[in-house]
Amino acid sequence: MRWIRRNLVALAGLLTLAYMILPNIVVMVFSFNKPNGRFNYAWQRFSLDAWKDPCGVADLCGSLTLSLQIAAWATLGATLLGTMIAFALVRYRFRARGSINSLIFLPMAMPEVVMAASLLTLFLNMGAELGFWTVLIAHIMFCLSFVVTAVKARVMSMDPRLEEASRDLYAGPVQTFVRVTLPIAAPGIAAGALLAFALSFDDFIITNFNAGSTVTFPMFVWGSAQRGTPVQINVIGTAMFIIAVLVVVAGQIVTNRRKKSATS
């Protein structure tokens, strides 16, 4: 009993963690299921069929490729535009700085449906054809603020004297930027890009409003929830989980190595 009391916080924390991981475990387990009907909600029997043929469902892998494409372009666009804004905001003083800061903050303080719906009214009024381009535009828009925030945090903690030193050593502005500023800001930019990719790839609400008949991966999952979820969706969910964990762990190992080599 005393042991429980002393470790109450740890126990509560681990219970929360279990709550967070539980659906991932269910997704994983049910990727080996062989359902009787169209719905994969009840366990029937073990099977590897879905793993052997992940693209066996019509349009599934097409939607996956489309989502990856959109996420890649949205990441590129949002990271580029966002990094520029972040640098301008941290490094320069100019009029309208306050209002620009609020313009950056507002998309993050707005329920997603509101943004999605208002963007749709714009596209309807302009007579734009809903599809790949409207989705891409929307994704760049909502990822932008997150990139700005991530890059800003990094640039703020940068020592401006490093750039001064570079200039004192007769490096031109371009050389200073490429050889000094960019490498130091890189982790922030990378974090922003990663965030943008994850947000874009997983976005459903804004895409739901502005995609027309274009089907991204989240849209496919949404549609399948009504028509019957193929087991392959669980396979892809599991694969995504495993790949993500591997990427994060690899990143950890690299940074640890760097830290070690930096200290020794």
Added chain:
Amino acid sequence: MSTSTLTKEEETAPAGAPVTRKPSTRKRLVPYWLLLPGILWLLVFFALPMVYQASTSVQTGSLEKGFEVTWHFQTYWDAFQEYWPQFVRSLLYAGTATLLCLLLGYPLAYLIAFKAGRWRNLLLVLVIAPFFTSFLIRTLAWKTILADDSLVVDALNALHVLDVTSWLGWTEGDRVLATPMAVVCGLTYNFLPFMILPLYTSLERIDGRLHEAAKDLYASPATTFRKVTFPLSMPGVVSGTLLTFIPASGDYVNAELLGSTDTKMVGNVIQSQFLRVLDYPTAAALSFILMAIVLLMVTVYIRRAGTEDLV
């Protein structure tokens, strides 16, 4: 906090250009060129749509005949009168989910920040990793977890928890799926990482010596938490609750997948008005009301809780 780097910038500008003491016009325009594309993007695809939405909300007409601006403000009143239960439900569900996220997330953030030791990175990975399986797939998994006669529901039944929750109106009989509890459970689950990460960041910044000092002054662990740890973690609490409450209040995925017609939130109404009923004025008015309510609540909350390093 940004002022120090800004004043530095002023000093560096002349150092880089020894010929002209004052920065040239070209140089003064640099920040504007940097801002231009991104800000233009936000103005055209974020601010302008709001204007279009405002104009749509005061239009009348039909899809066949076309819509026209008639300054018909009645739409707002009608929409609110018809859908106020969904508004109340949204705020109630989102509020409950936010509170639950705080209660569930705090111990985990605390554990990672102070007690995890060498397990810290692993725990952080485990917090972030679920993010990478599409949230729709994970929400669908809750359908399995909360299904009738599932392990979880049977256990709750055996412990007579469902009797209590049914009496409170959160569940119905021995079912959990398609009840308010299922929706709140899904919302809580979906937004937990958004609570844990800011909490962790602000807890991790706390100087451990403050805890020692509190102990030296004979504060019990509970007092230390109440007087030292919790107040210092307020920035995390504020940004965590905002990051949870705002998206949760507009969400319609959880209510759609885990709820029933009796658990529809305002997001569900906006979605169906826009995409199925095609009554654009009502939909636009509803989403404007939601935006106004959320922005108002957020402003009041930030004033009250008062942290500056939010934006």
